[in-house]
Amino acid sequence: MSDAFILGIESSCDETSAAVVRSGEQVISNVVLSQFATHKPYGGVVPELASREHLRNIVPVVRAALEQAGRSYESVDAIAVTQGPGLAGALLVGLSFAKAVCFAVDKPLIAVNHLEGHIHAVLLEERQKGNHELEFPVLALVVSGGHTHLFMAETCDKGWTYQNIGHTRDDAAGEAFDKVAKLLGLGYPGGPVIDRLAKLGDPAAVKFSTPQMKHPDRRDARKNGDERPHFDFSYSGIKTAVLRYVELNDMAAAIEARRKELVHIAKPRMEDWQRLCDRQTIDLVASFQRAVVRDLVNKTLAAAAEYNVATLLVTGGVAANSELRETFERDGSQAGLKVFFPSRPLSTDNAAMIAAAAYPKFLSKDFAGMDVSAEAGMVLR
Ligand code: KG4
Numbered sequence: 001m002s003d004a005f006i007l008g009i010e011s012s013c014d015e016t017s018a019a020v021v022r023s024g025e026q027v028i029s030n031v032v033l034s035q036f037a038t039h040k041p042y043g044g045v046v047p048e049l050a051s052r053e054h055l056r057n058i059v060p061v062v063r064a065a066l067e068q069a070g071r072s073y074e075s076v077d078a079i080a081v082t083q084g085p086g087l088a089g090a091l092l093v094g095l096s097f098a099k100a101v102c103f104a105v106d107k108p109l110i111a112v113n114h115l116e117g118h119i120h121a122v123l124l125e126e127r128q129k130g131n132h133e134l135e136f137p138v139l140a141l142v143v144s145g146g147h148t149h150l151f152m153a154e155t156c157d158k159g160w161t162y163q164n165i166g167h168t169r170d171d172a173a174g175e176a177f178d179k180v181a182k183l184l185g186l187g188y189p190g191g192p193v194i195d196r197l198a199k200l201g202d203p204a205a206v207k208f209s210t211p212q213m214k215h216p217d218r219r220d221a222r223k224n225g226d227e228r229p230h231f232d233f234s235y236s237g238i239k240t241a242v243l244r245y246v247e248l249n250d251m252a253a254a255i256e257a258r259r260k261e262l263v264h265i266a267k268p269r270m271e272d273w274q275r276l277c278d279r280q281t282i283d284l285v286a287s288f289q290r291a292v293v294r295d296l297v298n299k300t301l302a303a304a305a306e307y308n309v310a311t312l313l314v315t316g317g318v319a320a321n322s323e324l325r326e327t328f329e330r331d332g333s334q335a336g337l338k339v340f341f342p343s344r345p346l347s348t349d350n351a352a353m354i355a356a357a358a359y360p361k362f363l364s365k366d367f368a369g370m371d372v373s374a375e376a377g378m379v380l381r
């Protein structure tokens with residue numbers, strides 16, 4: 001089989017991205033344009049603004065990815081695009097653009113689930129490093145701003161299939177990082193700044209607990225066709241606990257002062273954060289992160305034990321978190337698991353992962369018709 005060059009397009013949330021990937025194993029180009037500056041004043045992603053930014057940026061971003069790869073629309077073998085889940089308007093921009101190009105240059109269109117993309121970010125980079133062996137059963141934790149999902153992943157004739165064995169019942173882990181950062185006046189997105197500040201604090205300073213949902217959800221278990229437990233997460237309670245701590249300790253005035261100062265700093269550096277945060281805030285941030293990381297690791301490792309897993313993939317924006325990586329590496333290897341993460345640039349949203357996930361579909365000719373529509377709540381199976 002000769003090489004296949006797939007152009008991937010991703011526009012599900014607040015990054016416009018295009019990439020060219022060779023045969024699901026080599027990133028030739030990967031251009032990611034973040035809308036961070038657009039959404040920052042609002043403390044979170046504004047869907048209408050996201051669609052407008054995607055519209056403005058999609059053509060230059062795709063052109064740049066093709067140019068960097070030395071390819072044209074005619075010289076790629078297929079065009080892959082995120083179909084869902086994500087913001088409906090944002091998804092439509094990428095999907096409509098991809099359809100139009102496929103129609104114009106007569107190339108196959110491949111519709112990709114964003115969560116499958118995150119899983120294939122890890123597989124792509126492992127193949128790129130020369131690691132072509134994957135020991136099954138494989139468990140994937142997809143942990144991002146919109147998702148905290150556990151999937152058992154298997155290969156079949158047509159490519160990959162997935163069984164969901166856990167998800168968040170309310171906020172996603174990344175969403176909790178973002179909301180806690182917002183309520184502490186630390187800006188948006190919250191994950192990267194909490195990650196850096198937490199290194200300076202005492203993670204045992206504030207005691208937080210996360211709900212332990214040990215009992216199998218029988219309805220889900222029956223849907224899955226077995227009686228094994230479901231490993232669900234919940235992070236809205238810890239966000240409320242942080243808010244209560246802030247109120248009890250009269251931190252509101254200091255938070256407001258920090259928020260006002262940060263408005264005037266375009267790109268805050270570590271010195272700025274340290275100057276703007278007192279010890280109590282830094283300890284609070286470290287304790288919050290420790291509680292979320294412990295919960296993610298404990299539940300994932302419990303699921304891995306229950307399903308006799310050999311390989312664990314940890315992916316999505318929150319997989320960029322240093323403490324999460326270190327804890328999974330240490331505790332995962334103690335549990336006899338092989339643990340893999342994407343590099344930090346491929347942890348957060350990007351189109352290389354979409355092009356990589358499309359490769360098995362390209363091989364099995366699993367192409368989408370021109371009537372395919374965006375699915376904001378798309379499920380991964
Ligand atoms: O995968 P992603 O780029 O977009 C979604 O599909 O949601 O993930 C974005 C999320 C945000 O919530 C962001 O705060 C979080 O990933 N994130 C982090 C870190 N870097 C990004 N969370 C914790 N630590 C980080 N270093």
Ligand code: ZN
Binds near residue numbers: 144145316317348
């Ligand atoms: Zn994502």
